Every structure is written in structure tokens, then in C-alpha cells.
Amino acid sequence: MNYRCAHRWTFTKWGGALNETSDELAPPAGAEVTVRVTHCGMCHSDLHIQAGGFDMGGGKLSSLERAGTALPVTMGHEIGGEVVEVGPEAQGVKVGDRVIVYPWLGCGRCPTCERGDEHLCVRAMRNLGMQLPGGYADLVRVPHAKYLVPIGTLDPARAATFACAGITAYGAITKLDPMEADDFVAVIGCGGVGMTAVALLSATRKAKVVAIDPDPAKREAALAYGAALAFDPGAPDAARTIGKACAMNIAGAVDFVGSESSSALGVNLVRRTGQVVIVGLFGGELRMPLPLFPLKSLRLTGSYVAGLNELRELVALAQRVALPQTPIELRPMAGVNQALGDLAQGRVVGRVVLQP
Ligand SMILES: [Zn+2]
Ligand SMILES: [Zn+2]
Structure with missing residues (x-):
């Protein structure tokens, strides 16, 4: 068995800074896939995830912990990268493919999930970057090959942002x-x-x-x-x-x-x-x-993000239509805390995309 060492930037308490950690990643089982992260967009929601909840108005705060997100958390839901390992039952992808990852995962088995609307699953949320470890890492384990969308010749930094901002x-x-x-x-x-x-x-x-x-x-x-x-x-x-x-x-x-x-x-x-x-x-x-x-x-x-089918449609559309070239600022993932701080202070123009 070939274990890989995954480096992640995680926080261990709500509102706390992110620290670099590492763990052993077992080879992918079933239809799982391992993606080497090359780009991960930083979303404004990450500030709420790090804080542990959303301001619901009137002084009320939603709690991610009550909603099933457990510490430690590895954020990052706009993931782009390269397939490095595929499980024995993974279909449609191969090692070396350049992909983005659909991160809004539900239970995967209910009627809503089966029609591709996992982001609206009422049974269980398993979002990458919240409940499951996300793309503020050098390796990401994706639970099923179907969540990968090949990007062809699209700019990988921009394509990564499709998974949240785009859809x-x-x-x-x-x-x-x-x-x-x-x-x-x-x-x-x-x-x-x-x-x-x-x-x-x-x-x-x-x-x-x-x-x-x-x-x-x-x-x-x-x-x-x-x-x-x-x-x-x-x-x-x-x-x-x-x-x-x-x-x-x-x-x-x-x-x-x-x-x-x-x-x-x-x-x-x-x-x-x-x-x-x-x-x-x-x-x-x-x-x-x-x-x-x-x-x-x-x-x-x-309207809240969108389904896996919509992400595929958007990638296809982006290959035909000129979309806004909103500014993208590439930054090293090691500077993730600084980048989150800049985002919170409104010092970011466009989107920060982190690179491990
Ligand atoms: Zn987002
Ligand atoms: Zn479901």
C-alpha cells in the first residue's frame, strides 16, 4: 500500500488561524480519486466558515458546528488540479487529467442527489472545504470520480473559481x-x-x-x-x-x-x-x-450555488463564450492567513487563488 503525505492548512478552533499539518492519505478506494491541488480560490464564505457561522441578521448567528461541521477544518471549495491517483472503480478519469472539483456534496443517494442537485440534499451535507477536507492543501481526496470536471484548455486558476463564484x-x-x-x-x-x-x-x-x-x-x-x-x-x-x-x-x-x-x-x-x-x-x-x-x-x-450538471454546462459555455476576466491574484498557500486577513479587510480586488 502506497500512502501519500498530504499537507493541509487547517484550523482547530473556530476563529483561529490556519496551521500547516500533514497526514497520511491511504490509496483511493472504490470510485475515490486523489487530486493534486494546483489552484484553490479563496471565497468570501471562507471567512464565515472560519468564524464558525453566518450572520443571520437581528443579532442571530448560524452555527456550522450544529450543522455538522466538526473541527479541525480544512477550507477551500474552489479546487483545481491534476488527478494523481484513481480508485479501482473510478471511471471517466485518468492520472494526469486537469480538472476542477465539484465541492457541494450531499448524501449522494437520495432522489435530490441522484438528479445532480447534491447542493440541495436535505439528508446530509459533505461539502469539500467544510465537512470534508478541502483545497487548502496539496492533495485532496474526492469521494467519487463523478465530481471531477475536466477543464481542457481553460486557465486553471480561473476555472477553479467556477466551482463557487461561477456556478x-x-x-x-x-x-x-x-x-x-x-x-x-x-x-x-x-x-x-x-x-x-x-x-x-x-x-x-x-x-x-x-x-x-x-x-x-x-x-x-x-x-x-x-x-x-x-x-x-x-x-x-x-x-x-x-x-x-x-x-x-x-x-x-x-x-x-x-x-x-x-x-x-x-x-x-x-x-x-x-x-x-x-x-x-x-x-x-x-x-x-x-x-x-x-x-x-x-x-x-x-438561489444557492448550483448542481454538478450546471458546473459541467458552465465549463462547456466558458469554452465558447468570453466571460469577464475579473482580476485574479495568485498567492502562495503558505500565506493563507495573510490572504484571509486581506479579504476580511476588503484589501482584495477580484479573487485570490492560492497555490500550494
Ligand atoms: Zn464560495
Ligand atoms: Zn442527498
Whole structure:
């Protein structure tokens, strides 16, 4: 039996710093696969995972420990790398393949998991980078070969970020109904994920995209990625101005902010039978007149990452369509604590991708 030595950056108490540790990794059994990590994106959620929970508003904090995440934790859920070992039953991959890893694993056996929506499993979560050791390591054990997506000639650093940031944008826009050429779809919040949604919508939908962001540079960039119109949500009477410019025909709004004001704007903007998809986790409460739901036949949907099939579709799409080249900053994984600190302080532009 050939054991490998895996080096991981883990924390052993909630809120604590990450330390380099090592352990022996047994050869993969069944359909398991070992991936040598070459890139691992650092996500804003990592700050919440490290802290042990999410702020749910009103002073309430969710607890990852109560939800089944046990210490020590090796974070990192945007994993890209190379297959180095395959279990005897692993199919469709071979040693040397360049892949990204789908990290949002459920029980793997329930009907939800079997249709590919493991991220919505109600039985058990086994996310890589939370319940299972993630990509802040040089080696990752993936429980089944089916979670690997080959990336072909895509830039591995950028492709790694598809596993969370990318499919969050993709999963949100796939919730929208088909639209016609005179329909409009609003994208509220044009940071990295929102901008990806602007590009994906412009490339794949007939409807015209209206980008909404307070930052003029982001509005400018959204127009370059295919948005037909762009507006500042802080301008006086913004909702009315935007509605008029879109001939009162906004069929859907995707809210990548998820704040009280952004969700209210989305609900106000959409026409009758419109859809509002809330993605952002800024927080707060939705307050709106309830009669709007029946009177507008309004649909309000949440969207959280996406399934394995969506990740495969996104990789295929990225090979055909120019997606936003949001800045990527490569950093050594040994500097992970510094990088997390910079992320927490807002000193990171674009995305940090760590390399072991
Ligand atoms: Zn993430
Ligand atoms: Zn399941």
C-alpha cells in the first residue's frame, strides 16, 4: 500500500488561524480519486466558515458546528488540479487529467442527489472545504470520480473559481424563465459574480440586460460585457427611471447583493408575472406589501450555488463564450492567513487563488 503525505492548512478552533499539518492519505478506494491541488480560490464564505457561522441578521448567528461541521477544518471549495491517483472503480478519469472539483456534496443517494442537485440534499451535507477536507492543501481526496470536471484548455486558476463564484452566477440565471427579445432582465450588483451573470445572460438569452450598480466603473464594464443599459440604484427615483427605460417590461431581476434595498428594488422593478431571484447574502429582512404577490403574480426565488450538471454546462459555455476576466491574484498557500486577513479587510480586488 502506497500512502501519500498530504499537507493541509487547517484550523482547530473556530476563529483561529490556519496551521500547516500533514497526514497520511491511504490509496483511493472504490470510485475515490486523489487530486493534486494546483489552484484553490479563496471565497468570501471562507471567512464565515472560519468564524464558525453566518450572520443571520437581528443579532442571530448560524452555527456550522450544529450543522455538522466538526473541527479541525480544512477550507477551500474552489479546487483545481491534476488527478494523481484513481480508485479501482473510478471511471471517466485518468492520472494526469486537469480538472476542477465539484465541492457541494450531499448524501449522494437520495432522489435530490441522484438528479445532480447534491447542493440541495436535505439528508446530509459533505461539502469539500467544510465537512470534508478541502483545497487548502496539496492533495485532496474526492469521494467519487463523478465530481471531477475536466477543464481542457481553460486557465486553471480561473476555472477553479467556477466551482463557487461561477456556478453561483450560472445557477441564478438558469432559474429565469425563457424570455423574448423585447423583455428586459435586471442584474442588481455587478461585482465579480454579478458581472459573470451579465456576460452569461448577454451571451445566452434573447432578453436585454439592464445592469444596476452604484459604481460607475462597474456600470461601464457591464455595458462592455453586453448589458444594454446601466443605472445607479442610488440615483433619485431610480426604480421609476429604470422601469421607464425598460418600457415597464422587466421580466426578471437577479439580486446579487441581497440587502433590504436591493431586494425591494428587484420586487419593484419586475412587471406582472416577474421573477425575483435573490442570490447575495448581504443580509437583512425583506419588507414589502403582501398584496404585491397576488396582484403582480410575483415569484420570489432564492438561489444557492448550483448542481454538478450546471458546473459541467458552465465549463462547456466558458469554452465558447468570453466571460469577464475579473482580476485574479495568485498567492502562495503558505500565506493563507495573510490572504484571509486581506479579504476580511476588503484589501482584495477580484479573487485570490492560492497555490500550494
Ligand atoms: Zn464560495
Ligand atoms: Zn442527498
